[in-house]
Amino acid sequence: MADLKGKVAIVTGAASGIGAATTKRLISDGAQVVMTDIQVDAGQALAQELGATFLEQDIGNAERWAEIVDATKDQHGRLDILVNNAGLVVRKSIEEVDLESWNRGLNILLTGPMLGCQNAIRVMKQNPGGPCGSIINVASTTAFTALPTDVTYTSAKSGVRMLSKSVAVHCAQQGYNIRCNAIIPGATSTAITATMPDEVRAVVAATSPLNRFGEPQELAAAIAFLASDDCPFMTGSDMLVDGAALAIHPGF
Template identity: 45%
Template sequence: MAGRVQDKVTVITGGASGIGEGMVRRFCAEGGRVLLADVDADAGQRVADECDARFVHLDVSSESGWGALETLISCDYGRLDILLNNAGIVAEKSILEIDLDTWNRLLSINLTGVMLGCRSAVRLMRNNAGGSGGSIVNTASTTSYLAIPDVAYTTSKAGVVGLTKSVAVQCATEGLNIRVNSIHPGATLTNILKTALDATPTLAKSFNRMSPMGRMGRVEEVAAMALFLASDEASFCTGGQFPVEGGTVSEHPRMG
C-alpha cells in the first residue's frame, strides 16, 4: 500500500536526533525519499542507514551549504516535494547573560537557517516537473507564544512564525502551490530534555506539569503533525501554526 508521502523527495534538517530523527523514521515508513541533513555525521549516517534515508552533511546556517544541497537535489532527484526545517539549538542565557556571539550563533541556526531553507526549497519547488508545488514545515515551539528566560531561543521561535507566514503568503499569492506552516511542540522528551533530566531528575515533574495533559510529548506525536502538513491531506493549510503540546498554550496560569 502506498504511504502518505510515497516517493516524495523530502529534506529533514536536524534529522540525526530527537524530533528530527522521529520525522526521518516516520517519513521513510510512509514511502518518502528522505535526505537527512545534519551537522552530526556519525549519528546522521547511523539513522539514515537504519531507515534507508540518505545522509547529507549540512550546517543550516551556511548559505553555501544550502546552495550545495540545492545542486545535489537538482542533479540527483530533479525535484523537491517536502522540506522540514527542524534543526535547532538552545542557548540558555537570559537578557542579563547573553553575549553577542551566542545570540548571533543561535539566530543563525534557528531563524536564518529556516529562512535559507525556505529560500532553497521555494527555488526548487517552483521548478518541479509537472508544476510548481510542495510543502514546507518549520519547527517552532510553544515559546513562540510563551516566553522563557532563554532570550535568543524565545526570539528565534517567535521569528519563525512571522517568517512562515511571509513565505506562505508570498507563495500563495503567486499561485505556486507551495504551502508553508509551523509546528509548535511543547516539552518533548529528546536529548535536550534528557540531559537536563539526568542532571536534575526532579525536573520531570515540572516538565510534566507544563501541559494540562500532565506529560511531555513524544517525538512520534510531533512527527505525525509534520506528516499531516507535509502530505496532500493538508492541501488548504498554509501560513498556519499547529501546536503539539497537550494544551499548554490554552491554559490560564494555575493557582498555587
C-alpha cells in the same frame, strides 16, 4: 498514515530527536528522504538503517544550503517537502547573553530556516508539473510564551513562526502551490530536554494538562500530515502539538 509515495523530502537536524522520528515516519509513509545534520556519525548510521541519504550540513551556512537543495534535485529530480527542524538551546537570559552567542543562536535558529525556505522554493518552483511543495518549520511554544532563561531561543522561535506565515502568503500570492506551516512542539522527550534534572522535568511536564512530555513520533505524525496532500487549505498556520500547554489558563 499519510500518503507520501513519490515525494522527496529534506529533513534538517535528522540525526536525533524529532528530526530522526520525522525521517522514519516520512520514509514509512513512502517518501524518499535526504537527512542533514552536523552530527555525521549518528546521521550516517541512521541513514543507512533507514535507507535514506545523509548529507553533512550546518544550517547557518548559506552556500551549504544551496548545495544541499541542488544535490537533492540532482539525485531525485524534485523536492516536495522541507522540514526545517535543526535547533539547539542557548540558555542565556537578556542580562547574560553576549553578542557572539546571540548571533550564533539566531544564525542557526532563524537564519538557517529562512535560507532553507528560500532554497527550497527555488527548486520546488521547478518541480515537474509546476511549483508545488510543503515546508514545515519547527518552532516552539516559546513563539507564544517567553522563556526568561533563553532570550535568543524565544526571540528566534517567534521569528520562525512569523517567517512561516510570510513565506506562506508570498507563495500563495505568487500562485505557487507551495504551502508553509509552523509546528509548535511543547516539551518533547529528546536530547534537548534529556539533561533536565528530575525536579525540573516534573515542573515542565506539568505545563501540559496531560502531565507528560510529548514523544518525537507524536510530532512526526503531525509533520507527515502537513507534508501530505491531505491539507491543501492549510498554509500559514500554527499546528500546536503541545498537550494543551498553551490552552490552559495559568493556575488551573
